[in-house]
Amino acid sequence: MIKFLCVILFAGAHYAAGAPNSGYVYSREADAWLRLHMVPARWSDAGMRCLLEGGVLASPTTNALAQVMAAIMDDHKLTRSVFTGINSILVRENFTSLEGVPLSSIPVGWAAGQPDNDNADEDCVALTGAAKLEDVSCESVLPYFCKKASKRINCGDGEHGDPLSEAGFNEWSLNEPNNATGYETCGSIFASGLLNDAQCDEPRAFMCEFTL
Numbered sequence: 446m447i448k449f450l451c452v453i454l455f456a457g458a459h460y461a462a463g464a465p466n467s468g469y470v471y472s473r474e475a476d477a478w479l480r481l482h483m484v485p486a487r488w489s490d491a492g493m494r495c496l497l498e499g500g501v502l503a504s505p506t507t508n509a510l511a512q513v514m515a516a517i518m519d520d521h522k523l524t525r526s527v528f529t530g531i532n533s534i535l536v537r538e539n540f541t542s543l544e545g546v547p548l549s550s551i552p553v554g555w556a557a558g559q560p561d562n563d564n565a566d567e568d569c570v571a572l573t574g575a576a577k578l579e580d581v582s583c584e585s586v587l588p589y590f591c592k593k594a595s596k597r598i599n600c601g602d603g604e605h606g607d608p609l610s611e612a613g614f615n616e617w618s619l620n621e622p623n624n625a626t627g628y629e630t631c632g633s634i635f636a637s638g639l640l641n642d643a644q645c646d647e648p649r650a651f652m653c654e655f656t657l
């Protein structure tokens with residue numbers, strides 16, 4: 446049985462283009478996929494949107510993440526701060542990221558004068574363009590990043606695990622599958638529309654299928 450696993454590893458010195466139309470870009474340094482949502486939202490809505498995308502409201506939990514987030518903000522000429530997942534909603538002044546990383550382990554400092562808990566209503570944390578933190582109201586409306594932690598986007602098994610012979614299309618290109626490298630255990634398709642077995646760790650464009 447041959448299963449098709451959509452795996453993509455985009456290389457890039459800084460961050461690279463991601464899945465077409467997904468809005469996500471892959472950062473090798475941060476080993477994460479990031480999507481900047483320029484349309485601002487309240488913190489809870491931002492978090493929900495990221496969840497719906499299969500990600501999490503991003504926090505600068507590493508230096509690499511902080512730098513990449515700031516670089517993307519700069520690329521988009523974003524002068525406003527962005528929401529992070531860091532919050533103290535459950536325990537006042539006990540800030541943690543949505544992944545549970547405590548503020549003490551997050552290598553990003555507060556902006557000058559922060560946190561000030563203005564109006565005693567600042568349980569959420571935003572990242573400034575200078576890669577500093579500021580506490581803000583969760584009811585603020587800010588841009589934000591969603592993050593997918595893995596560089597592998599798994600589109601699932603082609604035709605949901607069915608054997609290729611039952612998947613509706615099993616036309617191999619000439620002399621394929623040939624397992625040319627001895628490691629060709631993933632499926633790909635040539636521009637001819639015919640199938641090929643390919644190495645899973647070779648960077649390639651890919652398509653995902655969604656059932657609506």
Ligand SMILES: [Ca+2]
Pocket residue numbers: 559560561562563567579580581
């Ligand atoms: Ca503040």
Ligand SMILES: [Ca+2]
Pocket residue numbers: 621622623624625629641642643
């Ligand atoms: Ca092949």
